[in-house]
Amino acid sequence: MAHSFEQLFKQYDWQQIKDKIYSSTTADVAFVLSKSKRTIADFLCLLSPAAAPYLERMAQLSQQLTQKRFGKTIQLYAPLYLSNECQNICTYCGFSLDNKIKRKTLSNAEIMIEAMALKAMGLSHVLLVSGEANRTVGVDYFKNAINLLRPHFTHISIEVQPLSSDEYEELKGAGVHTVLVYQETYHQEVYKTYHPKGKKSNFEFRLDTPDRIGQAGLHKIGLGVLLGLEDWRVDSFFNALHIDYLQTTYWQTKYSVSFPRLRPAEGIIEPNFIMEDRDLLQLICAYRIWNEDLEISISTRENEKFRNHIISLGATSMSAASKTNPGGYVVDQQSLEQFETSDERSMQTVRNLIIEAGYDPIMKDWATVYSNT
């Protein structure tokens, strides 16, 4: 058994996995779909171009399995961007250090104003987001923000720079429930070209991050790759391999997966790989059919039409009415944003949409009493 994901990861070769995916046959896919329990090798098969003709069948299966495990419910949340200061250069991100635009970090009063705007939408789950600027926006800053927010939100998630295991434990003690960290791409050489400067350019340190979160005993870890940097099929295989490893190693932790597709942002280039809606649907269904317990989160990066339909096809949680800049809800609506959202509809509109689809929009599904130990 591997003692870290890195050990396991090193046993795999990108090109070999790619060849396996592209040589899967329709007969392989048909066999996988007929099974009652599926492995990571089966997931690989469902990612393949050979699975495309089975998309309707996959969608039906995904719907059934999701309803059985999660019911007809969708959890709602929204991000609260704390800061867009960042010491990294990432060629696809609006917060990239080389974007010479004024930066903003929310003060205590500003955090509360933004939080109250989210609370007024009826939310009890908030996702705190920042760039990577350890001196000004480090663990102490986060702890302070969490202390301010804890009386108002039962479920606090964070998506910030990778931290140490001890720091994650500190934040868990402060009341963090979930940590999201995306590898962006599992292609090590390509990773370096997208992340030329800053702490983030260290591929291995990022790859090891979910292990450190797991060791700290967080309730939930969210993973994903940034779709558009490399071949989504191969990247998604490695992302699933990562989840598979974590699930057996840190077995008391829940896992969620997100599917961010590259979106336009200040000063960035076109994606190298285009992922169509039908590809994204195939990917979501493949995850669900492989892993019945995985939470599947859909952000406002996706377009309205896709989001309308994904409610009943495998999603378990959705963000809505999101702003991706610090102060975006009230305080400073014009500050630098991380990326342009695609679905700009209000929380109420999205809630109604979920209800019309026959699903129950869930605003609260956690009690702080379970976050104390």
Place this chain on the structure above:
Amino acid sequence: MNKLQIADKTFASRLLLGTGKFGNLQDMTEAIRISASELVTMALKRIDTNKKEDDLLSALRIPHVNLLPNTSGARHAREAVLAAQLAREALETNWVKLEIHPDPRYLLPDPIETLKATEALAKLGFVVMPYIHADPVLCKRLEDAGTAVVMPLGAPIGSNKGLRTQDFLEIIIEQSNVPVIVDAGIGAPSDASKAMELGADAVLVNTAIAVAQNPIQMAEAFKEAVVAGRKAYKAGLGSVQSVANASSPLTSFLFD
């Protein structure tokens, strides 16, 4: 039909319902009504105790229906005890369905923490209804700890696989001094009937009703299945014979 007695309450219905997974609150309310269930469980984590009138709680204010808060989300005895105390305060009931599942994938109950929490909660005056594996020894230990009922699983929760633990359920039913309520895994009315025919005192159903194409009709089907199964149990089922027994080739010599 004799009534189900748990602690100081009696129930005409032997069907308990879970309230998760429904597509909307109207379906949930209607399903509960038509099922005639008098005891329904809801997760404390879903209830907003700060709000004056929580949506879920309002929808559950149905005549003759008792609320059974559960501790879903707790990973240790200590969290479960705290949650039960919170629920007692918020819902004004000392009944609690004890769920401690540290494994978020299959939501399998932790027997060690469950026993600890049952001991603590019984001492604090709670009516404890623990969700457990179909483990006959654990059931006896829970009895000693002061549990009000035992709630062994038929199959993994939400799996709809039916009574995969039947052999152990039979032992539990045979030995138990407290009501046995089969919880989890019941996927069809026939599974509920079967559990009742085996002599279970009640069953708890959620997924099979909540995600049915027509949850309300399915709730009615379960109600009838539970009644039928209980009647069959009381009437005394004939034993199952694998061969016809017209002749007695081994013993006929005695009568030659």
